[in-house]
Amino acid sequence: MEYSKQDLLDMYYHLVNGRIFTGKMSQAVNDGHIRISYHSAYGEEATSIAVVSALRKTDWIVQSHRVQPASIMRLDPYKFICELFGKRDGQHFGTGYDFHLSDMAGDGRLGVPMATLGSVVPMYVGFAWALKQQKKDEIAVVFQGDGALSEGVCYEAFNIGSLYKVPMILVINNNNWAMTTPLNRQCVNPDISDRAKPFNIPTQIVDGSDLLALRQAMDKAVVLARNNEMNVVEVKNLRWDAHYVRQNSSYRDDMDEIRDAMVNKDCVKIYENYLLKKNLIDQEYIDKLKKDCAAHIDELIQRAAACEYPRFEDVYRKECIYTMPETGGDL
Amino acid sequence: MEYSKQDLLDMYYHLVNGRIFTGKMSQAVNDGHIRISYHSAYGEEATSIAVVSALRKTDWIVQSHRVQPASIMRLDPYKFICELFGKRDGQHFGTGYDFHLSDMAGDGRLGVPMATLGSVVPMYVGFAWALKQQKKDEIAVVFQGDGALSEGVCYEAFNIGSLYKVPMILVINNNNWAMTTPLNRQCVNPDISDRAKPFNIPTQIVDGSDLLALRQAMDKAVVLARNNEMNVVEVKNLRWDAHYVRQNSSYRDDMDEIRDAMVNKDCVKIYENYLLKKNLIDQEYIDKLKKDCAAHIDELIQRAAACEYPRFEDVYRKECIYTMPETGGDL
Amino acid sequence: MAKMYLNRAIAAAVAEEMARDERVFLLGEDIINCGGGLSTYLGVPEKFPDRCLDMPIAEAGYTYFGVGAAVAGLRPIVDLMFSDFATICSDAISNGSAKVAFSTQGKCGCPIVFVMANGGRGTYGNFGSGCHHSQCVESWFQNVPGLKVVAPYYPADVKGLLKASIRDDDPVIFLFHEGSTGVSGIVPDEEYVIPLTNAANILQEGDDITIVAIQSMVPIAVKAVETLKKSGINAELIDPRVLIPLDEKKIIDSVRKTGKLVVVQEAPRRGSFGGEIVSTVVEKLNGQNISVKRLGSLNAPIGNGMVEYFLVPKEEDIVNAVKELCQK
């Protein structure tokens, strides 16, 4: 498939912005702005970018805890940062963090996520079926990690999704680690997407450092999903950071691999070199873009830091507990 | 593999006895002796016989609700019938039915089953691991149906079982129906054992009407399990009866297939013909055996029918609720 | 007014609501060929073939499927057969459906009904199927904010409250009693809905003592009340019908008047919803000297067969408890 210049440059912008955002949020943890475990997407940003770029604005994504670069393509990044900081201007008054961040009513089309791993897989099989049932020409993409795929509900979802032919894509971000447990202690076969095959679900395996390959895989996946063929894209990544920022990572026995990946499998560098070779960008362009992105995010961080914390009345409104509060009993 | 004459005739005895038992229990439902849904193994008896015949007496089986012919190879059939009738002489004073029937302390080596489908699969992965950990040279065989295999815990069990290499065999009795739902409304791929393959678990598919083929498959499976290789045997059966005896089965759209199976795929007839051809039995032998089995079971039924119901003090003993009743609080 | 079996009342409620609102759909095991595992939806699949979904035996997965569909704007009715199986999908219920409104800060609701057969059959003459088919689980969800819990007994109540539950914009656990799918009762011919609020029914007025009976205990308490009359004790009998939101006012008003409360339920006594009722009442009536007693099943698993009868409160237990309190 051929992509337009604009398309290629847009992806580059999001990739760079995602990388810088990732770094800035790690810094925000160190600065005490973020006070809940922050799961960095460092090194895995291309996965987020490829997925969202391949979608229409009317399609849905369901973020996991490690795809913030995807979320900020859909949400006002200021609202997102405030959410991470637990501040009142957050998308959900700072009560959602990124575990519970959605945009159901706005333009972001972020589905309601779940912090119990795996459960979004069957949940969005149902969601996607409902889209089809309502004759909406929309698809849903769910992100989950290699670890999450051990949950039995994923298998139930493959079964139900293939029976009911739903417009959904599961993107497995296989970064070789679940918290402190390496993949080889989670399962004997590292190709996790194989588990969808017994249900006749099409699967692809892609290298997470190659944005264009990812985008091509996603384009294929989207065509299938629009034809109500649920399918799986497994992205082979390597988690560069600890499970959460500032976690003691002395348990990592793959530091050599990480160092190598940072040099030879950096999705930003690889894509940058591709664009340079195609003469679509030059060093000046790169430098300016990076400077602009950094400055913009810094500004948002400053605003978010200055924002106040939510008040009781903001968040514990009766209609936030029960949609029909009159039948919910006393708080 | 070659089986001794004695072995072949033993299997024949159990097969015939299992068939007759199955018929007699259906009758016991009609006679009002059994007052809980009875799930008949009619037509599927060979599966039970092959499994138990392939095992040592020290190995464990975990019965499902449709393998009574296996259970009576391990348990005193009088105690089993009393259990079905809810009578005091039952293995568990008639409080277990076949849903909750075990023989943990006696020679039967029936593991504790669960009436929530699927859950025995991970449970006996743990049980089998514990056997290995305790250096017992024993294996565990779990029966579950095609329907039960839709539960996500089965997939979790495949994963954990292959990681921890446990001496366990899962026998999937795929009889094409789960209650009133045909297999093609449960999944798109009828070969359910395929689902174990992504975990590198060896699988076999066998015809449930062919006792010898079943036995051979089980023999292979047992060798693997004794080497701590968890594996799966999928038996292709067809449920001849309704889900439970006396269920209205007007939903069945495969009556032609059943009629054909009763003539051409009857596991008793097929095995009988094999033995006849090998001159191991003759018609007189057959007639006498069937008469004896029927008479014996009739006698047990009569005794069970005469047995009294359990008393409060039999079953609600404090140590049946909590093994250490002193820390269980009041009843 | 016609006599109707409880399972027909369920089917009628579902069919009426599906006709009224095309967002309503039904999913569960064995829906198409037998109207659900307990034949509570007979006739519905024929009427609405596109909105009746057979599911594989994967309660967690298909309950989540329902939650997702609700988030996407539909109104699923999830049949779970026996309430015992709610354990398998309690993540979808308690962490899923119950949290949607809050975690979207009111921007999205989760209109979903979880229908389950609650309790045992032993109470009604058949043999029960034991500890994985006959549990009373209403209290397992009593401490999960975001859920509503409905537990009626009579067919007319089941019909009207199920309709209200389907129309409710929040997740509702709808429990009908397993032993009573074959129980019949008078059901109005015309359409009606029983709101989930202020739902308690005073089945008998009386001044001497208040009896609150939950679900299967209602008909037994009705008999006990008759028996007590003969001893000159006039009990007020209340069927709360809905547990969350509890109609506290009617119960408290009654106990304020009588000063005595017996709560009777089929669930094991310890940790049951009865404790919530007792506690709510005494808290609100601080200063008044109130005598209370909870009756419930033994704190023990329930066995297969006729031993179910051993566990569950009987008419005489209610009569004795009332007499004991009235003597004080």
Added chain:
Amino acid sequence: MAKMYLNRAIAAAVAEEMARDERVFLLGEDIINCGGGLSTYLGVPEKFPDRCLDMPIAEAGYTYFGVGAAVAGLRPIVDLMFSDFATICSDAISNGSAKVAFSTQGKCGCPIVFVMANGGRGTYGNFGSGCHHSQCVESWFQNVPGLKVVAPYYPADVKGLLKASIRDDDPVIFLFHEGSTGVSGIVPDEEYVIPLTNAANILQEGDDITIVAIQSMVPIAVKAVETLKKSGINAELIDPRVLIPLDEKKIIDSVRKTGKLVVVQEAPRRGSFGGEIVSTVVEKLNGQNISVKRLGSLNAPIGNGMVEYFLVPKEEDIVNAVKELCQK
């Protein structure tokens, strides 16, 4: 006597019991590389490499794995990280482990401990992680006969009761408080076990009112008691430590003396274990005029971040509730 962090107390209890009985083993997520998701078993895997099992993220499956191993004669400790995840494996806990003794009619037990971090972190200065990481779930299991439920607060209690739980032959839900893994306390040097029976601790004697505080509310109630002393109110403060079996006697004796009871807990007020305590007390003290009040979190899901603080009872809530009852 040494100061010890709560997570070290857990590790010490587990290591001691594993040394004592080779049937004891530990399984859960991230056991090997970080001593469990909340680092509560640091050092244990190095000491007992053959008896520490990393599990894939499959709570239902590995909890059942534990149940099976217990049935086969071992004594598993199943770590579930956050108690919120108990929903995922509640079939294994409630329908599995709790039913083994009964369904084998006493021929087989199920000695297993389910260890979980209960409640929120917000109470202790950090930011909590919201409605899937910070729930207080002790009441979700209160109506499942066959289970025992242990919920201590202080490191010394956690250690002694965890050891008793591991030695117990029945399934035990062992809840430590999530917000307090970094809380330290004095722990005896010598070996000790705190039996699960009669486990309530009277932390302060007093005649005016009884306060029963559950888990994270204990230290807050301790402060409230001090504050109340200044107003001349002498409260008796009881930490039940074990909820099932509840040490009813100490609580009832206390309320018999004081005539007033405040129960305070972090769980949402409605449907919580506090209702069970209130109900048990008033039932046993029929005839005596007792004033009661339950304090608990709002009946609402708990949000991420500092909004956790908004929900949970605070010292002043306890003080006010006590004063209110004492004025009557």
